[in-house]
Amino acid sequence: MAAKQSHRVGDHPLVKWTLIIVTLLLTSILLVVPLVGIFHQAFALGAAHYWASIADSYTLHAILLTLFVAALTVPLNLVFGIMLAWAVTRFQFPGRKLLMTLMDIPFAVSPVVAGLLYLLLYGRNGWIGSWLDEHSIQLMFAWPGIVMVTVFVTCPFVARELIPLMQQHGREEEEAAVILGASGWQVFRRVTFPNIKWALLYGVILTNARAVGEFGAVSVVSGSIRGETNTLPLHVQLLYQDESVAAFASASLLAGIALLTLIIKALVEWRQSRQDKLANAEPLVVADKVGS
């Protein structure tokens, strides 16, 4: 069978297919079965029961609150991500490396610690919180607190997607556009944006996925009041303690969002690689893009 000597490591069919089968088997055990398990449990008592769990008023409130939090968080971090990526990839300034390291901190910080940081500062005993309390503004154990910690936890995603791409593209096209008389906004909209739109979309999708699913940080600052400050992941936890089928029904919605995220990611990667191929194939005419 192996009469022909293979030229790269692991090219032998026996090695190749053993590795592929082992990988597929492990992936099924570790990833696929847990995913299928969510939907299996959610529908354990039938579709009618499933819909009844979703249509529960507390569940509906949790869904709406979660969407509301994501709707505030994503645009905020989108703007921040673009600003930061522009600053660190288009200019050299002292502290640039430090800024990029600081941006990574939310990824390294435990979500519970993130929640704690905000509780200490804005809670009733915190030095900003006590001042707010005197003016009867409550941020913690209310939706603003949930939004604040979610912004913290998700803030690196957009910038992290954009920075490598914008660094790779360089700033020549944008500089040419400025010399040709384009304003800052025009440069961004006509030159930068078309190059980064897929990475931007992916950053938004990741931010959204994490904003919708954040658990640790939110559970510290939310107080988990049903019908008030209970987001969908917290609702899953509350339900899991007494009626696990209903918990899995709510969890299946979050799993659905996760699957959608993976699908969009695969599409974005496909578009991005096609765009890169096109960009390599034909020289870009910058003046054409800025003109009109």
Place this chain on the structure above:
Amino acid sequence: MSSSVVNSNDMRRPRHKRVLPGLGLTLGTSVLFISLILLLPLSGLVMQTAEMGWERYWFVITDPQVVASYRLTLVSALWASLFNGVFGLLLAWVLVRYEFPGRRLLDALVDLPFALPTAVAGITLATLYSDEGWYGGWLSGELGIQVAYTPLGVVIAMAFTSIPFVVRTVQPVLEEMAVEEEEAGMTLGASDWTVFRRILLPSLWPALVTGAALSFTRSLGEFGAVIFIAGNMPYVSEVTSLMIFMRLQEFDFAAASAIASVVLGVSLLLLLLINIWQARFLRRFQGR
């Protein structure tokens, strides 16, 4: 918006390289944003722990139950990242080197642990590995291995949430790797394993270590996925994140902050080390 600023800049300093507008706006916004959402809250933690006094601080962070949680968290995170080092390398290898039906699907699936909310991962793993679950029933019935409510459960939850790190750091390096050395080794008659160990692994090593370190850092702070399967038994299966959470529920903010400062210190140190390691590795990589 700031084209006039750029023009005046150009006139005053004609040889200056800065042509693009927006430095003030974008840098200003970024610094303000990072100060408000990151540095200000961090200062709150520093102040809270500074108020405590050294003796009380030391007492809180060396409480035997807390120390047991450090040990569990560190050891579990270590096992989880070791497992992911091997499994992640295997996944990256198979995804880059081979064509087979379902490859793209597998590639997309790798990111599931990042996309799936941790609480959802937590309850599905806890159910699977419980005694009535698909895995747990078989493992405890046939093999006598108890997973739920044991440290092993913690390892499994940590490993699940950090699978993508190693794959996504090793994959690009494996894709870019030059084939000449590898082919030379093969032509000279070395076995697959020898070429892999002597030629491929040394090039993959920095990315592998980076990925495993990221996976380790993530596992140290993991909360949502762990608490359901761990069962949270004092001294046995309580992770440090949970200790912080419990102190907060007792409204003991000072103790929560003290333990959090330990966790935060370790995470930041790891982040710094990873950054230094990556910078060194990138220099070597580009230097070639």
